[in-house]
Amino acid sequence: MYISDYFFQFYQINKHDIIDHFVTKICNNSADVIDGSIFVAIKGYSNNGINFIEDAINNGAKTIIYDDTNYIEPSYKDINLIYVKSAKVELARLLKWYYQFYPKSKIIGITGTNGKTTTSSIVYESLKTINKKVLWVGTGGIKSSINKIEKVIESTNTTPDIVKIYRYIYKNYYDYVIMEVSSQGIAEGRVLGINFNVVTLTNITQDHLDYHNTMDNYAFTKARIAFNLTEEDFLIVNNDANYASLFENASLAKLKTYNSGLKSNKCTITGKIIDKSFENMKIAIWKNKECFEIVTKLIGNFNLDNILAAYLILDSLGVNKETIIKCIEDFKPVAGRMNYFDLNVNNKHINVIVDYAHTPDGIRQVIQYFKEFTTNKIIVVVGCGGNRDKDKRHKIGNIATELADEVYFTEDNSRNEDVNEIISQIISTTNQKNYKIITNRQLAIERAISNSNENDTILILGKGAERYIVSENIINFSDIEYVKSLNNKNE
Known part of the structure; x- marks a missing residue:
């Protein structure tokens, strides 16, 4: 050319x-x-x-x-x-x-404040299972599966720029390309010109206001991903989400909706948790007046939403119900997303959860889920990232101290800010006294565990599968690996 x-x-x-x-x-x-x-x-x-x-x-x-x-x-x-x-x-x-003459893949875009990684991973693993050629582009990296042989193409924690996205999409022909699409990625033109065939909105709650300034700007930016969908494409929307109607009115695509808790019989699909534990949950799903049950290794109310979203995506791609159900039942939790550890330390049993929740809504949902079926104390270890939305800090402080029995506020990628100043903003409006400040994250986790009692539940939130802490220096540290090491010491 x-x-x-x-x-x-x-x-x-x-x-x-x-x-x-x-x-x-x-x-x-x-x-x-x-x-x-x-x-x-x-x-x-x-x-x-x-x-x-x-x-x-x-x-x-x-x-x-x-x-x-x-x-x-x-x-x-x-x-x-x-x-x-x-x-x-x-x-x-x-x-x-x-790239106009290259073979075209079906492209699935998933956007939302929370749930993008789990939803996209369910879809990716399901399509891989049925031997489709699949490319996954996420905030945690880029990987592909061809003939069920998986290859990690790039391992980063940032959404790639538009040149890399186009290059990866067309370098090899894929049946499907699954993309996590962030609001910054949309605003910065990283998906400009990409023709999505399926777009999914998981939810919109407060995050990234340091970038977008207002929730309306944040939501409208996300909705831009749906503007160019055609009548042949699919738009899948969480009917419970804030700004759901903004998405529904932004596109000519075929609309499919979902919600949890049987809140509406007008949705394409709805579901409810009927049994829950630390290791799995049983859910009931209603679609076309038919009800079926799934036992999944995913836990949490928001994971019910993620499952419903993934179900509708796969359904839109023509995957049959039996295959979807089996893939969901076989799916293992994504690293750093509601990972459960059955910990035995100092002759006591403790339930430990490591999760990426770092927004007010995400943290609220994690704590509330475990409060529904645990009888002992819930202890939270959490912080807030530096150089990011400051308005959510005091909200996270209020939610954590009001819902949990004990809270340890600590480091979470303070970047160029003083971690003590970040924590002072987190606790600035709380009236509770059930918290401790330990800026060293490893020490905060250690103290939370050592001060816990038999069968307490410790929620380590904010960093998920990240393997480092970004402060004045980059420190190698993983919540998951540290918790695993504690179990190994006691074997």
Whole structure:
């Protein structure tokens, strides 16, 4: 494909008016450029792409696209320097043009404050089980399954940029691509131009207001993922979610809805927990006036919602009911999501849960779930991340101290902030006195366990499967591995 084809198609620029070349690659990172590449200079938070234009040209870029009006075009021989209104939009348009003749996969996008990882993982594992070629793009990395052989393509804790997403989607043909889609990813154009076939909203509760400022902005940003769905596509919405109607009215797609607790008989599917324990729960699901039961290793009210969402996604893809049920029953909890440890320390038995819950609603739901069937104390270990939404800190403090019997406030990726200042904000509005402050996370967990009694339940919240603490330095520490080590010491 030649650059002249692109500019004639979208801008009616004649090939004689530009320096034509065969397009070998589209890049937004100068280090990835090869001879014949197009380099799009994106202005980011810490770096501006125009500062890397010379590097890109030295590496072989033949066309440079930029939107920074402060950039003064030097005189380069045989190089196209093109100014556009939005480099991000142009990058998405270029990528869509470049990959237009590649085979198309069905693309499933899952968005929501909580539940994205578990819901997408259920769908991924289910499609893998029935031998589909599947790519999973999540905040925890990128992996694929072809002929049931799984390959970890990238292991990161950030959503990849749009160039990587397009490259991964089209590098190999996949039957299905499953993507966790964050609000920041939508706002920053990382999924711009991607044609989703199924979009799912799990829920919208307070998070990322440091980025979006208001809940309305946050919700509207998420709803943008549904705008381009067609009548042939599917939109799946949690009917209980805040802003559910915003999503339902944002698309022409076929609408499927779900809720838990039998709150409405107008939903496509609904479910209820009928038995629960630390290790599993039994749920009843109603669909088309038919009721069936599933015993799942997933626990928690929100995991019922995740199961219902995953069921509707798989149903929309044509997977039969019996297969869906078996896949859900076989599915093991995602690392760091409601992981249960039957701990024996100092001749006493303790129930320990490690979970990623880090929002007010997520923390409330975790504590309330265990309060419903445990008789002994519930002890919570939790903190709040630095350089993130400060408004949720006091809310988390209130929820934890009001619902739990004891709370240990501690470090949770304080980043560039003082952990003591973060904790002072967490406890600023609580009237309870049932908390302790131990900034060292390992020590806080250790004290929570040593001060507990037989059959108490300890909820270690906020970091899930993360293997490090980000403060002034990066400290290697895993909640999961530390809890496991305590059991090993007592075997």
